[in-house]
Amino acid sequence: xxxxxxxxxxxxxxxxxxxxxxxxxxxxxxxxxxxxxxxxxxxxxxxxxxxxxxxxxxxxxxxxxxxxxxxxxxxxxxxxxxxxxxxxxxxxxxxxxxxxxxxxxxxxxxxxxxxx
Amino acid sequence: xxxxxxxxxxxxxxxxxxxxxxxxxxxxxxxxxxxxxxxxxxxxxxxxxxxxxxxxxxxxxxxxxxxxxxxxxxxxxxxxxxxxxxxxxxxxxxxxxxxxxxxxxxxxxxxxxxxxxxxxxxxxxxxxxxxxxxxxxxxxxxxxxxxxxxxx
Numbered sequence: 001x002x003x004x005x006x007x008x009x010x011x012x013x014x015x016x017x018x019x020x021x022x023x024x025x026x027x028x029x030x031x032x033x034x035x036x037x038x039x040x041x042x043x044x045x046x047x048x049x050x051x052x053x054x055x056x057x058x059x060x061x062x063x064x065x066x067x068x069x070x071x072x073x074x075x076x077x078x079x080x081x082x083x084x085x086x087x088x089x090x091x092x093x094x095x096x097x098x099x100x101x102x103x104x105x106x107x108x109x110x111x112x113x114x115x116x
Numbered sequence: 117x118x119x120x121x122x123x124x125x126x127x128x129x130x131x132x133x134x135x136x137x138x139x140x141x142x143x144x145x146x147x148x149x150x151x152x153x154x155x156x157x158x159x160x161x162x163x164x165x166x167x168x169x170x171x172x173x174x175x176x177x178x179x180x181x182x183x184x185x186x187x188x189x190x191x192x193x194x195x196x197x198x199x200x201x202x203x204x205x206x207x208x209x210x211x212x213x214x215x216x217x218x219x220x221x222x223x224x225x226x227x228x229x230x231x232x233x234x235x236x237x238x239x240x241x242x243x244x245x246x247x248x249x250x251x252x253x254x255x256x257x258x259x260x261x262x263x264x265x266x267x268x
Binding site for chain 2: 002003006007008009010011012013014015016017018019020021022023028029031032033035036037039040041043044055056057058060061062063064065066067070071073074075078083086087090091096097098100101102104105106107108109111112113114
């Protein structure tokens with residue numbers, strides 16, 4: 001049942017983030033950075049892909065998957081075109097996330113006015 | 117310097133008093149909220165992803181991009197409407213950790229600094245929070261990719 005797996009795994013990753021915030025007393029910026037780096041490390045160890053197979057969006061929606069996709073893009077391009085691929089490939093997989101975040105944020109700033 | 121290495125006795129005494137009066141964070145309840153809300157956001161992502169696979173010609177692997185884009189669009193929309201921030205105060209990490217939190221950080225910074233103009237306000241401040249995520253993500257990915265290509 002992929003929906004249940006997504007719910008549980010996604011929820012647990014958020015709990016880790018909440019623990020870093022509350023118990024570790026980190027700022028949100030530090031917490032998100034730590035999660036992204038751990039996602040990248042997990043992919044480096046080859047552990048993130050199995051998690052995606054198991055939990056689907058539960059593993060791809062949290063910010064940890066951003067680190068995973070960065071490593072993935074870099075390694076894919078490195079395989080295809082050598083060492084320079086690490087530089088050219090880093091943003092290949094994450095382009096959808098970053099580009100849409102920039103575009104929609106800019107549109108939001110065009111349309112909405114700050115409140116309060 | 118905010119933190120000197122050796123606090124003077126009076127500073128120690130102050131810290132003792134301050135920590136006594138610090139409001140204890142309800143860690144258990146916060147974690148439960150983060151689990152439920154975060155889990156629901158991921159379930160919504162799975163629903164959207166399944167929808168793309170079912171109604172359009174996407175596969176398991178390619179459905180990720182439009183799903184993330186859709187979630188980011190929704191997060192920016194709700195941020196603009198002022199709903200996301202209220203929701204985020206309740207959910208804590210439950211809305212901050214999913215990719216929607218990344219979008220919310222960018223959109224809210226962009227909207228907030230709109231009065232300073234589009235170049236110096238919106239564009240320059242958009243990555244204020246999200247920038248640290250991108251910098252550390254890219255740098256760690258670079259190191260890991262180099263290690264993997266050289267060793268394996």
